[in-house]
Amino acid sequence: EPEVTQTPSHQVTQMGQEVILRCVPISNHLYFYWYRQILGQKVEFLVSFYNNEISEKSEIFDDQFSVERPDGSNFTLKIRSTKLEDSAMYFCASSMGDIAQYFGPGTRLTVL
């Protein structure tokens, strides 16, 4: 069964450094998402992406964040200058539309 993959599984970085989290969505899906989940808290929407542009973004998704689909398979989330509070699990998801979203296993980001 096709699945969403994410790399790396764990990323440790120093505060102020840039990180890129990578995702390979399910191949025939059209909509792509990034979420984050701080330990013990709920899953929070960051951004949705369709037709090579951002569809919607949350107030969390400020100028420090950007997304890109550099080729036909990868979907990336970049955080330009990481802060301590960016430490969280970051989940990528994909869907065909207003139906099931399929989530990846997540990248645990630790900012020191």
Added chain:
Amino acid sequence: SQKIEQNSEALNIQEGKTATLTCNYTNYSPAYLQWYRQDPGRGPVFLLLIRENEKEKRKERLKVTFDTTLKQSLFHITASQPADSATYLCALDSQRGGFKTIFGAGTRLFVKA
């Protein structure tokens, strides 16, 4: 703004019984509502989606109801098993026709053998 409320207290039930989880929402009328399962350290797994014009949806031992008047969805697991122990998340589209999904905090379910 939209608000989703799920029972923050864990639900403990005996194997074989029916687990019923509640999701209430306010300040909004979603076009659809979804339920996901999340195990510790893992990504959410889609279970069921129910649209505003549907009252009930079933999939194997799972049943979801959607009452747009009460602004409530109920999620039932019949003949529960210890393997059903997980956190169950309710989610809805925050804007009709949009692609911003808002998740509830989830309800932790423990099924005892």
